[in-house]
Amino acid sequence: xxxxxxxxxxxxxxxxxxxxxxxxxxxxxxxxxxxxxxxxxxxxxxxxxxxxxxxxxxxxxxxxxxxxxxxxxxxxxxxxxxxxxxxxxxxxxxxxxxxxxxxxxxxxxxxxxxxxxxxxxxxxxxxxxxxxxxxxxxxxxxxxxxxxxxxxxxxxxxxxxxxxxxxxxxxxxxxxxxxxxxxxxxxxxxxxxxxxxxxxxxxxxxxxxxxxxxxxxxxxxxxxxxxxxxxxxxxxxxxxxxxxxxxxxxxxxxxxxxxxxxxxxxxxxxxxxxxxxxxxxxxxxxxxxxxxxxxxxxxxxxxxxxxxxxxxxxxxxxxxxxxxxxxxxxxxxxxxxxxxxxxxxxxxxxxxxxxxxxxxxxxxxxxxxxxxxxxxxxxxxxxxxxxxxxxxxxxxxxxxxxxxxxxxxxxxxxxxxxxxxxxxxxxxxxxxxxxxxxxxxxxxxxxxxxxxxxxxxxxxxxxxxxxxxxxxxxxxxxxxxxxxxxxxxxxxxxxxxxxxxxxxxxxxxxxxxxxxxxxxxxxxxxxxxxxxx
Amino acid sequence: xxxxxxxxxxxxxxxxxxxxxxxxxxxxxxxxxxxxxxxxxxxxxxxxxxxxxxxxxxxxxxxxxxxxxxxxxxxxxxxxxxxxxxxxxxxxxxxxxxxxxxxxxxxxxxxxxxxxxxxxxxxxxxxxxxxxxxx
Numbered sequence: 001x002x003x004x005x006x007x008x009x010x011x012x013x014x015x016x017x018x019x020x021x022x023x024x025x026x027x028x029x030x031x032x033x034x035x036x037x038x039x040x041x042x043x044x045x046x047x048x049x050x051x052x053x054x055x056x057x058x059x060x061x062x063x064x065x066x067x068x069x070x071x072x073x074x075x076x077x078x079x080x081x082x083x084x085x086x087x088x089x090x091x092x093x094x095x096x097x098x099x100x101x102x103x104x105x106x107x108x109x110x111x112x113x114x115x116x117x118x119x120x121x122x123x124x125x126x127x128x129x130x131x132x133x134x135x136x137x138x139x140x141x142x143x144x145x146x147x148x149x150x151x152x153x154x155x156x157x158x159x160x161x162x163x164x165x166x167x168x169x170x171x172x173x174x175x176x177x178x179x180x181x182x183x184x185x186x187x188x189x190x191x192x193x194x195x196x197x198x199x200x201x202x203x204x205x206x207x208x209x210x211x212x213x214x215x216x217x218x219x220x221x222x223x224x225x226x227x228x229x230x231x232x233x234x235x236x237x238x239x240x241x242x243x244x245x246x247x248x249x250x251x252x253x254x255x256x257x258x259x260x261x262x263x264x265x266x267x268x269x270x271x272x273x274x275x276x277x278x279x280x281x282x283x284x285x286x287x288x289x290x291x292x293x294x295x296x297x298x299x300x301x302x303x304x305x306x307x308x309x310x311x312x313x314x315x316x317x318x319x320x321x322x323x324x325x326x327x328x329x330x331x332x333x334x335x336x337x338x339x340x341x342x343x344x345x346x347x348x349x350x351x352x353x354x355x356x357x358x359x360x361x362x363x364x365x366x367x368x369x370x371x372x373x374x375x376x377x378x379x380x381x382x383x384x385x386x387x388x389x390x391x392x393x394x395x396x397x398x399x400x401x402x403x404x405x406x407x408x409x410x411x412x413x414x415x416x417x418x419x420x421x422x423x424x425x426x427x428x429x430x431x432x433x434x435x436x437x438x439x440x441x442x443x444x445x446x447x448x449x450x451x452x453x454x455x456x457x458x459x460x461x462x463x464x465x466x467x468x469x470x471x472x473x474x475x476x477x478x479x480x481x482x483x484x485x486x487x488x489x490x491x492x493x494x495x496x497x498x499x500x501x502x503x504x505x506x507x508x509x510x511x512x513x514x515x516x517x518x519x520x521x522x523x524x525x526x527x528x529x530x531x532x533x
Numbered sequence: 534x535x536x537x538x539x540x541x542x543x544x545x546x547x548x549x550x551x552x553x554x555x556x557x558x559x560x561x562x563x564x565x566x567x568x569x570x571x572x573x574x575x576x577x578x579x580x581x582x583x584x585x586x587x588x589x590x591x592x593x594x595x596x597x598x599x600x601x602x603x604x605x606x607x608x609x610x611x612x613x614x615x616x617x618x619x620x621x622x623x624x625x626x627x628x629x630x631x632x633x634x635x636x637x638x639x640x641x642x643x644x645x646x647x648x649x650x651x652x653x654x655x656x657x658x659x660x661x662x663x664x665x666x667x668x
């Protein structure tokens with residue numbers, strides 16, 4: 001039963017979609033092997049046996065602004081409104097590994113996230129917040145200060161290292177997807193991020209030291225299929241590196257992987273992407289690397305509504321887009337969700353939009369009843385068929401990346417950035433031709449913006465406060481101790497040893513973000529960002 | 534020496550890392566026949582110096598981190614210092630309408646927010662450049 005025009009309708013990734021799916025479309029699927037039960041391999045229907053009936057996803061907004069004090073107030077407010085996890089978005093200087101008085105970054109201090117330059121700043125951000133009960137995501141740079149500062153803070157609060165809960169971003173794809181100052185080369189990045197994974201595998205059993213992240217790459221214009229392929233190629237890259245180093249048993253190493261993916265506009269494709277992702281990870285862990293413990297192949301994923309789908313025009317429309325994207329994340333079985341602010345194509349979220357994003361998740365969780373049964377779309381002729389199709393195409397993309405030498409090499413040579421660029425150009429072409437519809441932009445566009453929304457403006461005084469503070473820190477600390485810690489760090493970076501303990505020591509000695517970032521750059525040299533015209 | 538093509542420097546003042554908008558605009562301008570120098574993230578003094586060294590006719594800035602008033606003013610000052618105050622300066626990114634008038638008063642010739650059709654940007658550049666680009 002097919003319609004004449006079936007070739008003409010395609011998913012956002014370009015997968016042809018039929019007018020109707022029937023039992024014949026899934027007749028070759030072996031239910032037990034390919035779908036199975038939730039909580040059991042291959043985890044297509046979910047990583048946990050009880051899914052949302054047992055525990056709802058974590059509501060976790062990536063946020064922060066102005067100063068550590070203002071960020072603390074924001075986190076307290078989010079927590080009171082029912083947010084169930086924290087997530088630090090670093091400001092530009094923190095993300096770039098620069099002190100706020102570095103002349104290169106003065107204009108950017110306190111912008112686009114929370115400035116955290118010391119243990120004291122970290123303690124200010126979490127003052128009065130129950131980190132013993134609530135987990136935190138840190139969008140830390142590799143070899144950065146956020147993870148060590150968080151660990152030291154937890155120790156000072158008397159939380160044993162094996163009880164500290166959270167995630168460090170720490171992934172190659174995320175950081176190389178944006179142009180940032182002080183970026184180490186991809187291979188340096190890989191080495192130092194594996195150092196953290198190995199350290200946590202031995203010392204911090206409830207911490208996820210890496211979040212394999214395809215969210216940011218996705219916003220560079222690639223499709224759901226490419227996103228999934230990149231994600232899995234990254235997993236393979238990290239396992240290969242751990243194997244090569246041979247310091248931590250592989251099962252222990254892969255057990256610490258967390259995931260972070262996008263939820264975009266094509267509703268069913270996004271749901272199927274999440275289902276396919278779980279199955280693909282299990283296949284990599286079990287079939288490719290022979291790790292039999294099914295717990296090692298569980299893809300626990302945080303999803304975020306795709307910023308690149310949000311429009312500057314008629315920003316309130318984004319609220320609707322975000323709600324559908326959150327719903328796709330839920331029907332796809334995510335463990336943690338960030339609903340963006342509807343105003344994020346205009347400014348950092350205001351209080352109003354922060355409230356709305358928490359409420360969006362709560363409404364989906366508590367009012368729609370989609371959580372009543374596990375994987376409600378499982379078994380759908382269309383959904384199972386599309387899940388297979390996405391998986392198959394994503395493996396092809398994994399193969400392409402492996403053919404150019406694996407993920408680190410694909411980034412290093414600029415191959416992946418050429419993919420981004422081609423995708424961006426293709427997206428713009430489709431936008432112009434009308435193959436892609438964006439309401440309010442290329443469809444039903446209004447000449448004049450009909451309604452204005454409140455706009456968040458960063459506090460211009462933040463930078464001065466932060467500059468004063470870091471000057472005081474440099475004056476008051478024991479500089480001999482800092483120098484010694486940094487010299488030790490440099491020696492360790494030059495050796496094959498794990499760098500994380502030396503970074504912890506340097507942070508304890510109050511080394512600054514700029515001092516920490518300078519060392520790998522000195523040893524390995526800077527990286528030239530592979531994007532151009 | 535007569536330049537045969539209009540030269541445009543595209544740059545992101547400051548260190549904010551979102552390059553998607555600037556890359557796609559750069560490609561569109563190159564495809565329209567302009568000579569585009571893609572500077573990536575550059576500090577205002579570097580923009581001024583590069584504009585002078587490369588003798589560009591136009592500078593395109595992209596800023597998404599809400600600190601554009603400061604960065605634009607610093608960049609225009611650096612262009613003046615380098616005797617390039619005659620260049621046309623365009624601004625793209627997340628720019629609030631309430632600041633448009635002030636930015637234009639400072640000397641920004643055109644402001645393009647997200648979702649602006651690329652052909653509109655190219656058309657604007659075409660009208661601003663006296664010399665027709667030739668390949």
